[in-house]
Amino acid sequence: MISRVGERLRLRLLVSLLAVATLLSCSARDESFVVVYTSVDEVFARPIAELFEKRTGIEVRLVPDTEETKSTGLLNRLIAEKERPQADVFWSGDPVRAAVLKRRGVSAPYRPANPADTRSQYSDPEGHWSALSARARVVLYNLQAVDAAEATGDLESFLDPKWMGRACVANPLFGTTSMHAAALFEVLGDEQAKTFFEGLRTNGVHMLSSNGEVKRQVASGQCAFGLTDTDDARVAIQEGKPVLMRYADAGGRGTLIVPNVAVLIAGAPHPEVARRFIDFLMTPDVERALAESPAGQMPLRPGVTVPHGVDPVADIAAMPVNYEKLAVHLEGLSRGWLKEWADTMTR
Amino acid sequence: MAMIDSLRVESLGMGYGDTPVLEAVSFSVRAGTHTAILGPSGSGKSTLLRLLAGLEAPTAGEVWLNGKLASRAGSTLIAPHARAVSMVFQDLALWPNLTALGNVELGLAALKLDRESRRERARDALRVCGLEGLEERRPAMLSMGQQQRVALARALAVRPTWLLLDEPFASLDLVLKERLFDELGTLSKEFACTLILVTHEPADARHLCSELVVLELGRVLEAGTWDQVLHEPRSQIVTIYRRLLRERPNA
Amino acid sequence: MSTAFLAALLRGMTSAVAVALVSFLIGLPTGLAIALHEFPLRRLLAFAIGVGLVLPSFLMAIGLSMLAGGHLPGWIGTAWSLLPIGFALVVFATFAATSNITGSQIAAARLAGGERVVLQESARAAWPVAALAATFAGILALSDAGPGLVFGYPGAAAEILTSFSAQYDFRQASRQCLVLTGVVAALALPCAAMLAPRLAHGLLARDTSSARATGTKWKGAEASVVLSVVFVVLGLPLTGLLFPLLRDFPIMRALADTGRTASYTLIYALSAGVIATALGFALAICARHSQRVQALLLTGLLILLALPPAFTALGWVQLATIAPEELDWLMRGGPLLALHSGLRSLPVATLFALRAVNSASPGWYAAAELHGVRPVSFMRKVLIPWAAPALWTSAGAVALLSLTDITSALLLHPPGRGTISLTILSVMANAPEAYVATLCLVYLVASLCVVALGTRIVRPWL
DSSP: OHHHHHHHHHHHHHHHHHHHHHHHHSOOOOSSEEEEEEOSOHHHHHHHHHHHHHHHOOEEEEEEOOTTTTTHHHHHHHHHTTTSOSOSEEEESSHHHHHHHHHTTOEEOOOOSSOSOTTOSSSOTTSSOEEEEEEEEEEEEETTTSOGGGOOOOGGGGGOGGGTTTEEEEOTTSHHHHHHHHHHHHHHOHHHHHHHHHHHHHTTOEEESOHHHHHHHHHHTSSSEEEEEHHHHHHHHHTTOSEEEEETTTTTTOBOEEEEEEEEETTOSSHHHHHHHHHHHTSHHHHHHHHHSTTOOBOSSTTOOOOTTOOOGGGSOBOOOOHHHHHHHHHHHHHTHHHHHHHHHHO | OOOOEEEEEEEEEEEETTEEEEEEEEEEEETTOEEEEEOOTTSSHHHHHHHHHTSSOOSEEEEEETTEEEEETTEESSOGGGTTEEEEOTTOOOOTTSOHHHHHHHTTGGGOOOHHHHHHHHHHHHHHTTOTTOTTOOGGGSOHHHHHHHHHHHHHHTOOSEEEEESTTTTOOHHHHHHHHHHHHHHHHHTTOEEEEEESOHHHHHHHOSEEEEEETTEEEEEEEHHHHHHSOOSHHHHHHHHHHHHOTTO | OOHHHHHHHHHHHHHHHHHHHHHHHHHHHHHHHHHHBOOTTHHHHHHHHHHHHHSOHHHHHHHHHHHHTTOSOHHHHHHHHHHHHHHHHHHHHHHHHHTTSBHHHHHHHHHHHHHHHHHHHHHHHHHHHHHHHHHHHHHHHHTOOHHHHHTTOOOHHHHHHHHHHTTOOHHHHHHHHHHHHHHHHHHHHHHHHHHGGGGOOOOOTTOOOBOOOBOOTTHHHHHHHHHHHHIIIIIHHHHHHHGGGGTOOOHHHHHHHHHHHHHHHHHHHHHHHHHHHHHHHHHHHHTTTOHHHHHHHHHHHHHHHHSOHHHHHHHHHHHHHHSOGGGHHHHTSHHHHHHHHHHHTHHHHHHHHHHHHHTSOHHHHHHHHHTTOOHHHHIIIIIHHHHHHHHHHHHHHHHHHHHTOHHHHHHHSOTTOOOHHHHHHHHTTTSOHHHHHHHHHHHHHHHHHHHHHHHHHTGGGO
16 A cells, blocks of 8 residues: 555656656746857857856857767758747858858848958958858878878878878868868869869778768878868877878968858847857957867967967968858759769768 | 346357357346356357457347347447446456456446445455455465456446356366355345356356356357256257266266 | 669668667577576666667767777678667567566476577567567668768768758758658568567466566576677777777766756656657557557558658758747747657657557456446556556667757757757767767766666556
8 A cells, every 4th residue: 555655656756857847948038148059069169158158147058060960950950940040140160051051041241340350351241251260171190100201281192092092081071071172173173173082082082971080080090191170180189199280282272271150140039149249259369269279270360379389370371262152162062073972982 | 036038149140250150149048047158169158248248249130138239230239338247257357457456446437436435345345255355465466266256356346237257167176166156156146146157167057057058169059947958958068968967977 | 863872772771681680689589588587797788788779879880980990891880880779679679578478478388398498489479579679770770870971881861961961952852751761661561561460469367477587507608698799789889989088087077068968868858758658658559459550550650760850850940930939938949859859769669569558468458348447547557557667668768769869959959958968979079089988978877877766766667
């Protein structure tokens, strides 16, 4: 009898807890927060968000992206929510996603009073995105496989038969690698770019799932070198891996700079707070914090103090690209030649 | 009590797909009597009981209870719980997570009694069936004989007009069987119900019932009192039984 | 459809078949051993198997990739990464099915020929459920893009992902989903039609005692074999994932980050478990009377399972966008995430429920009908308590599975209320390996503690 009463009490307690918990998880109306969708790695984005919270008392509700979903989640979520967005700001790790949003009418123009991109080199001329701290494309070398003297960052080494089957790149349909691929098509022209990619295939370059995977495989020695981003490379260096980083193609066509960008979402539920957050992202403090983070992101604003090993963007021989055109070109390539190429790499 | 037909079955048929289980079964049972439905395994006895209880609708024929049409081909006109019928199933069908008391109480669901009355009647039924002190045990904690009694208590608690028993003695020892015979006889008189017993054992049928219906291969071969049937048996089972009686009259 | 997609479909089918076959072949005997026998480390190993349901396959793939160093062929690496989920599903399904075998059946088998016959007869009773669980695992593998991408063996799900994320071509993604579900339907229908009738394992109501573990002279060998299987399926990928812990162990930081999302994770998971179990039970009740309906139901659920979660989740996002603001608490809140994750695992919950409902004795229903017991009372007092072990197992399995559904979490979680697994995958790209490993460890330990606590709470109903 007692055990049956106990059973009933337990069941009622469980049901009550679940009901309360469900109510707690329901979305609540509250005005003192800003919703930021970000494709910047959460490891770097969260400290910045916390800094904003500390300074303003405004809660930042961060919605991060994941390596697994290849930005499927975030960008498509933004597009799907277009008519009634939940997001106030999109903080992107590259401008191509911002360009996609602009073309689909998801973003609204906003020019911060004090932009980080003082020369407006990387921001949208119409104000749909504002650039700040950047990454760059690099070649990461495993020093146990490659002599330091040979580590030049030259992309031609990916075609060198000496390194057949020893190099790796991430899938050019996703992430910054897709941007880099589109940039190569822009700069080299279609024919030369196709020749280059065909050369990658015939030289047995491994196509991996992500820049993170490239970092992992180079760091572990499975690959001798690979194409990735500065933040991936710096994390591997800080972990004490036997690796060396060189800016990709610095001595040739120039290194692709991948700036962070901040986008105001059209119809944002909290537009005032959104603008405050974007303005905050543009401050030197944020660029300094990103430079000092393990990502070592390079400030666009001149004069921002950077730690040793982090170069200001102005010091890098940048590849001359138009990011908006890049986005358009990329869309065509992703449905066409680049997709076919990626398919052949899978077979 | 005037002896009237209170259960009548006319040309009852039942089949599953193309397989007939019962064909043209007709008989009647008088109120207050104990009637056995006797037959070998597979003769359709349990199916007949399910049709009488209204758990299935026949494919042909009719079932009449106290002058009312209860079932006809393809439809059950009076729901099982509204027929004043109770049944002890062959596998007892005790609800495993309920105690003995809980089984009997839940069996009173159709009567719409308040909780106290329901409980009291359930306890009463269990006491009458000799299960006092075992109310809080679940079926798994009871012996086979005790489980039988719980099933019986559940059947009797509703004060049925008709008590259907489907092979209730199948797995009982002789001592227990004898006890149950006596109790069933007493209880059916006490609760004034008409008893219909399904069995394949002629001896059990004769011990408890004064009348019988003999089924073979889904058909009624003979029906009547024991004297009538034994005098001129038409079925194999009764023929063999009569021979055994002659060979071992004292068994 | 392009040849690339068809090639990807073939690759996906290869991995799916491998996952289903291997899960069945090792999961069925393991489940029987755990259900029927006492041997050293039995409970611990059962818990360890549950780990397979907790960790996203993508993480398993990373772990294996780090351990194997690029020497694993693509289809093996892909299938191996997905094996922990399949293995766990089959083991738990076998366990749930075996819990309906009665003591007298076991005793009869033992008398007939000892433990060998016991295992044979138990396997005969449990194999349809186990086979269906393995089929579910195979279909889950089909709709999971992650491991294929890691091992360079992308399946159809990866192609659909590409259509979404690289090409923003929703129409193409829809067409591809249709093809995928068509293939699944064509394969699933005969499978379900064959197996659905065998889900029934009706008992004589008289037999109310249940079989439990017995001691055998092969305890040690049994423990060793199960331990080896668990090590290969789970231990190796986990070793690769947790190896960096040898270098560093930033536990405080990991606890701070996981603590932020712990409560929401728990809420979503438990809610998904309850939703799926309740719905699955309702479906099983509705389908009880007809094997044809059960076969169709199983086919429909298998098709549902094949749909990539992004596809359905984005549909919900669009629905939430056009829904009135007054419904935001539901459509943009935790309940929707729980609902979506629960629906995604509905096939698993329905399978468990079908098995439990089908093994209820027909006599109980007949007695209830005869005594005028209302359906609600009958369910509350008889059927649900009878099915309780299967229902609790189902709720637990679905809760754990929902944690691995990263895509649903990403697309549907209310801003600022993410899950632990989402946190892990959103930091792993650039977090130090040791930090990712620490997060995984915290997540694993926390999940297992919750499972242990949950088991203790629901013990009266098991």
